[in-house]
Amino acid sequence: MSTNVTEDYIDASGGDWDEVIAAAQESGAERLVVNMGPQHPSTHGVLRLILTLDGETVTDARVGIGYLHTGIEKNMEFRTWTQGTTFVTRMDYLTPIFNEVAYCLAVERLLDITDQVPDRATVIRVLMMELNRMSSHFVAMATFGMELGATTIMTNGFREREMVLDIFELITGLRMNHGYIRPGGVAQDLPHGAVGKIRELLKEMPKRLKILRKLLDANPLYLARTRDVAYLDLAGCMALGVTGPLLRASGLGWDLRKAKPYCGYENYEFDVPVSDGCDVYARYRVRVAEMEQSLRIIEQCLDRLQSGPVMVDDPKIGWPAQLTLGPDGLGNSPDHIAHIMGSSMEALIHHFKIVTEGFRVPPGQAYAAVESAKGELGCHAVSDGGTRPHRVHFRDPSFTHLQAVAAMCEGGAVADVIAAVASIDP
Amino acid sequence: MSNENHEGKPTLNGDQNLPAHAGEERLSAPVAREGMFGAKTTGDTSGYGRLLVRRPAAQDSERPFTDPDDPRTARFDEIADTLEESLREGPVDFGAAIERVVVDRGELTLHVRREHLPEVARRLRDDPALRFELCLGVTGVHYPQDSGRELHAVYWMRSITHNTEMRLEVSCPDADPHIPSIVDTYPTNDWHEREAYDFFGIVFDGHPSLTRIEMPDDWHGHPQRKDYPLGGIPVEYRGATIPPPDERRSYT
Structure with a gap:
């Protein structure tokens, strides 16, 4: 990360701000390229804005997304x-x-x-x-x-x-x-x-x-x-x-x-x-x-x-169980479990198929x-x-x-x- | 679910439902998958190892596209006719530009030959009777079995003026993954085409700056293609090793 000064622009991509200012004063370049984000909170998550500035005016705004891509x-x-x-x-x-x-x-x-x-x-x-x-x-x-x-x-x-x-x-x-x-x-x-x-x-x-x-x-x-x-x-x-x-x-x-x-x-x-x-x-x-x-x-x-x-x-699509709140605060389906484990082999097979295989x-x-x-x-x-x-x-x-x-x-x-x-x- | 047989193939109607016809079509369809449970490393004792699953052949709808019983399809004939008329003014005609038309689940899909996509897109946007002013982007779909047309680009179009919607589908072979860009007609497609390029490697000719958008610039490969591995590592939980998702038993 350093300040890259060319004849056309000053690329302020990190480093000390005083150095950027000094470099800007030395060089004759008018334009300043700054990165806004990707870490700043105002960029909503991680959005990176690459701005080219001429004084206070934005002449170019480019957006770098992809930091939130999660596949x-x-x-x-x-x-x-x-x-x-x-x-x-x-x-x-x-x-x-x-x-x-x-x-x-x-x-x-x-x-x-x-x-x-x-x-x-x-x-x-x-x-x-x-x-x-x-x-x-x-x-x-x-x-x-x-x-x-x-x-x-x-x-x-x-x-x-x-x-x-x-x-x-x-x-x-x-x-x-x-x-x-x-x-x-x-x-x-x-x-x-x-x-x-x-x-x-x-x-x-x-x-x-x-x-x-x-x-x-x-x-x-x-x-x-x-x-x-x-x-x-x-x-x-x-x-x-x-x-x-x-x-x-x-x-x-x-x-x-x-x-x-x-x-x-x-x-x-x-x-x-x-x-x-x-x-x-x-x-x-x-x-x-x-x-x-x-x-x-x-x-x-x-x-x-x-x-x-x-x-x-449609039992082939709908999830078989409805959760109820257990005493420990976690959801469970005691009736459904009793049904598939105790009384119906078919219901157990169906439950297994729809949960593991899906529809x-x-x-x-x-x-x-x-x-x-x-x-x-x-x-x-x-x-x-x-x-x-x-x-x-x-x-x-x-x-x-x-x-x-x-x-x-x-x-x-x-x-x-x-x-x-x-x-x-x- | 009810209108399909055990192979996930829609049941054919009328005369075609005769076993001979059904068998013929099934056997001519490309093989989608062999074996079952995704087991590749262990011996198969289930007997399903030699199973061949065939995908249904590509569908093709005949006119009329409007089904009087389905209000969702009410404007489909009108759209097709207007586009046909509009294309007549230009260098290509409807038959040459549109490979086939599919009406499925109340949605209209025009399969456009890739070289004519820009012309069709421009007609769709500019013809006052069509006026699809909003393109909701493009996305790729990879069909590795569909040899010669493995990569599909799917565009969803919306007309605010007429409150209609439809889909354009363009395909290109893996060996020559080029599709003309329609960014000059629909500027909104700029990022969408970059995304489809990034994930599928479809090259949109004429795009102003076709670079990766989600993945890093120096990334190799196109992650949404079917031959690109998901990645992941096995996880140990209570003494058992759980393989990564793409190596687990699958039922498809």
């Missing part, structure tokens, strides 16, 4: 279709439920059982997705505030998110990486007390959102940092394949929940918030408005919840897309007729959106790069 898609080819859920949920720890739903919808389409998924499971999926949308948007706002130096937004955002994560923990057992949505339904029915806890959230959250709006909507400091920053208009969004809140903040009310309803979204009443500001502020306004709509959907979900099964009525999926390919908190999240699944995926690919909105960093940042101030990246919410 999940490859790994899934060596696990059963059910085990895939465990992997996809880890693709983005802020939107685990969306990843799971997209994957399960694709697998269900391959199995041709989309219509057989029980109503209760579908409603729970919608409920979980909308809760997840809120928790993801809270993080988007919280980290944004933190990166601009507004720690109140950060603490508030994470505090609100924790309310959602508490519900997730109650329902799935984990705050993130749930593996809760499974091909054919969901892993577990809602536990006792979950509906009450969600009702509490519905009562409390509007107040919290109001506080957030009071703090930010017309805050002059916030406006100064977000208005007309990182401008990306509709033409830019279309060319770069940008979807989700960024697209809706450029004036097009495109939402897969309305346009291509899945999981019964056509039965819910909600609005698609749109803004035509095309800037960071507009994206913030869209996100807050979306959270308010999510609350509406969650309320309707609770009203629509009817008792019934949560897994498809076979007819050959073919399918694409299922959901409107995740960040944009269109698509899952392309290919089966060769076996018990394992031949290929699973995720069309991840963040991957696509990060391409827009150059379009948003070049020509702007270096300080606005942070705001731009945060508004993408990668």
Whole structure:
């Protein structure tokens, strides 16, 4: 790591800042190349930005991704279709439920059982997705505030998110990486007390959102940092394949929940918030408005919840056991174990086969897309007729959106790069 | 699950369901796998060692593509007709550009001959009656058994104007892994094509800077191909050794 000085530019790739300044003063070069990240918290995980600066102005912004590549898609080819859920949920720890739903919808389409998924499971999926949308948007706002130096937004955002994560923990057992949505339904029915806890959230959250709006909507400091920053208009969004809140903040009310309803979204009443500001502020306004709509959907979900099964009525696909909470706090299925170990040899064989071998999926390919908190999240699944995926690919909105960093940042101030990246919410 | 036999092959309809026909097609299909349980090192005592599993032959749908009973397919004929008409204005016609059309599970797939992909993509985007303004990226799929067309690039297209969606599939042989880039039509495909190159080694001709995106620049090989090992080490747990996932018994 050293400062590399050429006639054209100074490459500041580490080392002592004083040396960089001295070198810059000595040489006649005008441009400075700096690395932002990959370790800085404002780069959301490990994103590396390579910026060429002319004074305070960014003339070139290049993005280095790949530090988060973990080979999940490859790994899934060596696990059963059910085990895939465990992997996809880890693709983005802020939107685990969306990843799971997209994957399960694709697998269900391959199995041709989309219509057989029980109503209760579908409603729970919608409920979980909308809760997840809120928790993801809270993080988007919280980290944004933190990166601009507004720690109140950060603490508030994470505090609100924790309310959602508490519900997730109650329902799935984990705050993130749930593996809760499974091909054919969901892993577990809602536990006792979950509906009450969600009702509490519905009562409390509007107040919290109001506080957030009071703090930010017309805050002059916030406006100064977000208005007309990182401008990306509709033409830019279309060319770069940008979807989700960024697209809706450029004036097009495109939402897969309305346009291509899945999981019964056509039965819910909600609005698609749109803004035509095309800037960071507009994206913030869209996100807050979306959270308010999510609350509406969650309320309707609770009203629509009817008792019934949560897994498809096909013993060749559905997981045989339902977990109950043991005295040690761990999940187990005493009734099921008694059944397979004590009374039915066939049930034991069936259990063994479906758990170790999994189910076979007819050959073919399918694409299922959901409107995740960040944009269109698509899952392309290919089966060769076996018990394992031949290929699973995720069309991840963040991957696509990060391409827009150059379009948003070049020509702007270096300080606005942070705001731009945060508004993408990668 | 119900409409397939024990080999994961869809049951054929009508006359073709006669055993003679079913057998003919099955025997002409390429062998997907031999043996069972993925056992390669130990002796096979199960009797399944000589099992041959054949993949179903590539599907091909005939017109009409719209199935009146399936609302998902409602616009498929319209899309195909419009594209056919639109291509007539250009240098290639529909039959030459589109190898075959597959309608499966309510999804439309056009298999495009690779040399005509840029033309088809441009028509899809610019024709007002098609207007697929959003390309949701490209991904590779490796079919090692599909000799002569091992590598497939799959594009998912979406029209916001008409609220339609469809898939383009382009294939190329392993020996000559070249597919024209459509980045100049769909700039969003820039990173997606780099990813497909990185993972599958598909070279997108005409891409502005086709470099690796996820793997390090000096990486050897293309990790998502089927002949690329998963890697991993055996793990010891309570005295037993658990092999890495790609060496465990498999049932496919």
